[in-house]
Amino acid sequence: MSLASGSAGAAATSSAGGEEVSRPAPGGQTPDQGREDRGEAPPSRPRASTDWWLFLAPSFIWGTTWFAIKFQLGVVAPELSVAYRFILAALLLLGWCALRGLGLRFGLRAHASFALLGVLQYALNYVLVYRSEEVLTSGLVALVFGLLVVLNLLGARVLFGTPVKAPVLAGVAIGLLGVALVLWPDVARLGARPGQSWGVALALLGTVSASAGNLWSQRLYRGGTPIVPSTAWSMLYGALAVTLYGAIAGLPFAFDTSAGYLLSLGYLAVFGSIVAFIAYLTLLRRIGAGRSGYVAVLMPVLAMATSTLFEGYRWTPIAVVGMAMVVAGNVLVLQRST
Numbered sequence: 001m002s003l004a005s006g007s008a009g010a011a012a013t014s015s016a017g018g019e020e021v022s023r024p025a026p027g028g029q030t031p032d033q034g035r036e037d038r039g040e041a042p043p044s045r046p047r048a049s050t051d052w053w054l055f056l057a058p059s060f061i062w063g064t065t066w067f068a069i070k071f072q073l074g075v076v077a078p079e080l081s082v083a084y085r086f087i088l089a090a091l092l093l094l095g096w097c098a099l100r101g102l103g104l105r106f107g108l109r110a111h112a113s114f115a116l117l118g119v120l121q122y123a124l125n126y127v128l129v130y131r132s133e134e135v136l137t138s139g140l141v142a143l144v145f146g147l148l149v150v151l152n153l154l155g156a157r158v159l160f161g162t163p164v165k166a167p168v169l170a171g172v173a174i175g176l177l178g179v180a181l182v183l184w185p186d187v188a189r190l191g192a193r194p195g196q197s198w199g200v201a202l203a204l205l206g207t208v209s210a211s212a213g214n215l216w217s218q219r220l221y222r223g224g225t226p227i228v229p230s231t232a233w234s235m236l237y238g239a240l241a242v243t244l245y246g247a248i249a250g251l252p253f254a255f256d257t258s259a260g261y262l263l264s265l266g267y268l269a270v271f272g273s274i275v276a277f278i279a280y281l282t283l284l285r286r287i288g289a290g291r292s293g294y295v296a297v298l299m300p301v302l303a304m305a306t307s308t309l310f311e312g313y314r315w316t317p318i319a320v321v322g323m324a325m326v327v328a329g330n331v332l333v334l335q336r337s338t
Contacts, residue, residue: 054283058276063302065272066138071264075256078130086239089273093232114233121213122238128206135199140186142300144203149294151211175329181322221285294333
């Protein structure tokens with residue numbers, strides 16, 4: 001079965017500025033409302049191929065952003081590179097919303113939710129990831145981040161009562177083992193350089209923050225909050241939080257005008273932030289935080305494929321087996337049992 005399969009028309013949908021809005025059928029609730037209240041995805045929708053694209057887009061984009069982040073380190077403090085990235089992304093999204101006529105006015109409670117999401121998803125998460133990449137290879141950071149799927153599944157189970165079925169657990173285990181095989185040389189060298197253990201701790205904390213942001217997103221979006229405007233506000237709040245921290249900490253507000261820094265900043269802001277997050281959050285709203293989080297298991301392998309092209313990484317037989325296990329785990333996690 002696919003990520004989402006078709007259901008009989010119990011609810012009508014309308015589109016406003018690119019945002020899909022579900023309307024209850026006359027005389028009652030949508031059939032999916034009870035499941036959404038528990039944080040689960042609806043049992044079926046005619047969106048199978050779309051959901052696969054929503055899964056593949058952030059997987060492939062984020063699989064390359066680990067390498068792009070390396071170009072952001074050096075002249076500019078990592079915290080400020082994060083701030084520049086999400087200020088640019090937020091302004092572009094806000095401008096897009098204004099041009100498309102998407103509503104940007106929300107109540108104070110909604111803005112408080114956006115601010116919390118911004119701090120968890122775009123501030124803490126990325127500052128910790130950038131800092132960890134100062135002492136770890138991008139592949140190893142991506143491997144640690146693969147734990148996101150486990151945290152998402154556990155969090156969805158605890159907070160929303162989402163059931164975790166045996167095929168999903170098996171897929172997670174197979175996928176994580178496969179990632180470990182692909183990146184085993186990096187793991188074996190852990191501790192060879194000073195600060196690597198601290199880098200792993202930062203990467204773990206960043207993963208916890210990202211998972212908390214994912215779970216908060218699921219709670220936020222199941223209430224019908226439009227994805228694009230809320231993402232714009234959340235990114236802006238996250239960027240402002242990091243900027244405020246930088247000012248309090250006395251970080252120098254430097255800027256790097258080198259081609260590598262500017263090109264990577266543009267790529268991270270437009271593709272790594274806007275395109276990937278809109279696709280991922282749309283997927284999260286449709287299938288839930290647990291299964292959409294499997295994007296984080298596929299990313300490390302794609303990150304190593306990028307290293308193969310640009311950093312001379314050489315695949316071993318064990319690594320090839322590991323990639324096959326990731327694909328198998330992917331199929332198990334993403335299949336929809338009837």
